[in-house]
Amino acid sequence: MRRSVVLSAAVAGVAALFTAACSSPGSSTASGDKEIEVALITSTSGPLASYGEQYLQGFEAGLDHATDGTGRVDGIKISLLKDDDGGDPAKGVSLAKQRIGQGVPIIAGTAASGVATQMAPVAAQNKTLYISGPAATDALTGVNRYTFRSGRQTYQDVMTAKNILGDSKGKKVVVLAQDNAFGQANAAAVKSVLGTGGTTVSPVLAPPSATDLTPVASKVKAAEPDMVFVAWAGDTAQSMWSTLDQQGVLDAATVVTGLDIRASYPVFGKARDKVTLLAHYVPEATRTPEAQAMRAYFGKKKWQEDLFTPDGFNAAQMVVEAVKAGGADGDTDAMVKALEGFSFSGIKGANTVRAGDHALLQPTFQAKFTTAGAPEVSRTFDAEQVAPAEKQIG
CATH class of the missing domain: 3.40.50.2300 (Response regulator)
Structure with missing residues (x-):
């Protein structure tokens, strides 16, 4: 099932770039399982590259945890397509339109607020689920019914x-x-x-x-x-x-x-x-089951948790919840309804997607540096x- 992409007149001339054949959201893998694709669009180059890498590592750990290490939910394989927006809004929008044109029903990611605010309208125009990442701008909250966030806001x-x-x-x-x-x-x-x-x-x-x-x-x-x-x-x-x-x-x-x-x-x-x-988060400070699962996964990968690890982990949990509701065909309305009011335990603690405007309600912290140079939580x-x-x- 390929999705048509809503294009303005200014970009209609490049529409042909998005018409290449691609597997549909509900296609089958070689093993016979159904498959759904998720586009992870974030910065892995540019000034926010480290933020994007933390997000992607957190997502990988979160997907492993939420699917019990299988990468599948309800018999549906979740396949990830990773794209680098370089912190450039125009590039981010172009990548989003390309993936939508290929039939991808879920887009997640973005570390840069400037990219996220340009991608959100594209999601709405094309009725595509969009779960933003570390981008903190308040403008994303309540912007449209298809846009959610996996991190905190300003x-x-x-x-x-x-x-x-x-x-x-x-x-x-x-x-x-x-x-x-x-x-x-x-x-x-x-x-x-x-x-x-x-x-x-x-x-x-x-x-x-x-x-x-x-x-x-x-x-x-x-x-x-x-x-x-x-x-x-x-x-x-x-x-x-x-x-x-x-x-x-x-x-x-x-x-x-x-x-x-x-x-x-x-x-x-x-x-x-x-x-x-x-x-927003103090590495190594929380002891939730999700934090422990993330650390076990990171230990195997020899990764180090950081400020935006929880955002990626949250996003993966939200994607899995959405796929449970929307199925391999990526029923957007069903996915949106499933995420509105969704409460779940994350690395930091209890999270709730506020149904009215899709704000992600979550704990935050006051911290101070120790004499050893690492931060520690003084208040939650x-x-x-x-x-x-x-x-x-x-």
């Missing part, structure tokens, strides 16, 4: 910060971020959550390509904030923290930031003891404490 980060900081009434808050979809979403979320009751929130957004961050740090300090919320991703993090420290920002205000991947731990340098950490916030405001599905 609003949950900010709610974690709010719980950490307590009363911020009357304070001046500066959001330091890059001027891209991720940074803009963080600025908007902080203003939405903290910018009430007399609290002033102002963004300082740096060009994503900037390497000299002294002007940005100086602008932050000149604002004389009580608190600085730092949302930063990519290769310039070490330079950013060093510059903030050199410019005295870390000593002049309370600085809150999200815990990043393992490779980023050393980049804090002297800032390590001067920041308050909010954490349950899903209700950090739940984003509910939206209406677009």
Whole structure:
């Protein structure tokens, strides 16, 4: 069963690229089992390549766990098609359309918010199930009935910060971020959550390509904030923290930031003891059955769990649940209904897909660095404490 792809006039000329014959979602394997294909589209190159690799490793472990090591559910083999979007929205959209044109009924992945926000409308236009990955932008929640998420969103980060900081009434808050979809979403979320009751929130957004961050740090300090919320991703993090420290920002205000991947731990340098950490996940900190299963699988592969391992693991669990409902033919409506309200235990703990807008309700953490340089959990916030405001599905 091949799916027709909805194409705008601007891309109709390349439609022929998507008409190559391919096995249908309900095709049979050599062993006679039915098969369904899942396209994993995420960054394995570009600035977020490490995020994508963590996601893919988590997905592999999650699929192994959710199918009892068989890669099959209800006699249906789940085959994975992996594509690298390189963090490029145009490439991500092109890959999504290509896979949809080949009859693939489920797309999962994407580490970059800019890619995810462009792929979500494609999923809706073509009635394809889309389960986003580490992309954190709030814009994905409630965007359409076909789009879900397997990771956290920016609003949950900010709610974690709010719980950490307590009363911020009357304070001046500066959001330091890059001027891209991720940074803009963080600025908007902080203003939405903290910018009430007399609290002033102002963004300082740096060009994503900037390497000299002294002007940005100086602008932050000149604002004389009580608190600085730092949302930063990519290769310039070490330079950013060093510059903030050199410019005295870390000593002049309370600085809150999200815990990043393992490779980023050393980049804090002297800032390590001067920041308050909010954490989507702290590697090795949870003891759920899923966490134990993931570690056993990773041990065999000689992999190391990291910040976005749970996102991939969650996605695999959601895919398996969807396939149970939609069958080998990939009945999209049945898959959507199955995921709406789906509650399941993940690496981090209890997860629930909120039926009304597809937000993934999940626990988050406050963390601090130990003297050995690894983070440890100091507080856990349950899903209700950090739940984003509910939206209406677009």
